[in-house]
Amino acid sequence: MRTREGTLERGPEGGRLVDAEGAAIARVRAGEPEAYAELVRAHTAAALRAAVAFGAGADAEDVVQSAFLKAYQALGRFREGAAFRPWLLRIVANETRNTVRSAVRLRAVAGREALLLGPxxxxxxxxxxxxxxxxxxxxxxxxxxxxxxxxxxxxxxxxxxxxxxxxxxxxxxxxxxxxxxxxxxxxxxxxxxxxxxxxxxxxxx
Missing domain, CATH: 1.10.10.10 (Winged helix-like DNA-binding domain superfamily/Winged helix DNA-binding domain)
Known part of the structure; x- marks a missing residue:
């Protein structure tokens, strides 16, 4: 649903969130790219946790930025009525895998420790x-x-x-x-x- 600040928030009913996300995506497709910021704000924390968990380590923020960019570029292929988060996290997982491979060494253990311990x-x-x-x-x-x-x-x-x-x-x-x-x-x-x-x-x- 939409908060007073215009961002998305996970409500008690999953359908509400999907509807709010769909509305934001529709606005982006209609030529209002700033609406994408709502999706970014709503899902950045989960995307970062996923990137760290999959081994991105110190590159987690770069991975997430790249994933959001690729998701934005692929919005035309996003299935209407679907939830945005699982779709985004698939992109995060792919970006993390590519980053880990290009870095040669796996930094997953240290990253997962930070994830499990939390702040x-x-x-x-x-x-x-x-x-x-x-x-x-x-x-x-x-x-x-x-x-x-x-x-x-x-x-x-x-x-x-x-x-x-x-x-x-x-x-x-x-x-x-x-x-x-x-x-x-x-x-x-x-x-x-x-x-x-x-x-x-x-x-x-």
């Missing part, structure tokens, strides 16, 4: 040092496990849990049926469990 520490500095040490150890185990997943598994876990997208949005972002999301997610979570427990074994997408 606030999970345990305050005043807390028991022993508890803080345990929390750091658990985070390290989780980050190492995420790095061991296949790209498909990492994507579905990131969309579904780190970005808190529902199954339909995740399916649209990945470009696959909802049933595929469920099966990939089941395999990814099972694999994460094995890795965290130190069982090893082969992981498959």
């Amino acid at each position: 606030e520490p999970l345990i305050p500095e005043s807390a028991d040092p022993a508890l803080a040490a345990v929390a750091r150890e658990r985070r390290g185990v989780l980050l190492a496990a995420l790095a061991e997943l296949t790209e498909e598994q990492r994507q579905v876990v990131t969309y579904r849990y780190l970005l808190e997208m529902d199954e339909a949005e995740t399916a649209e972002a990945i470009g696959c049926p909802r049933g595929t999301v469920k099966s990939r997610l089941n395999r990814a979570l099972a694999r994460l469990g094995q890795l965290i427990r130190g069982e090893g074994g082969e992981g498959h997408g």
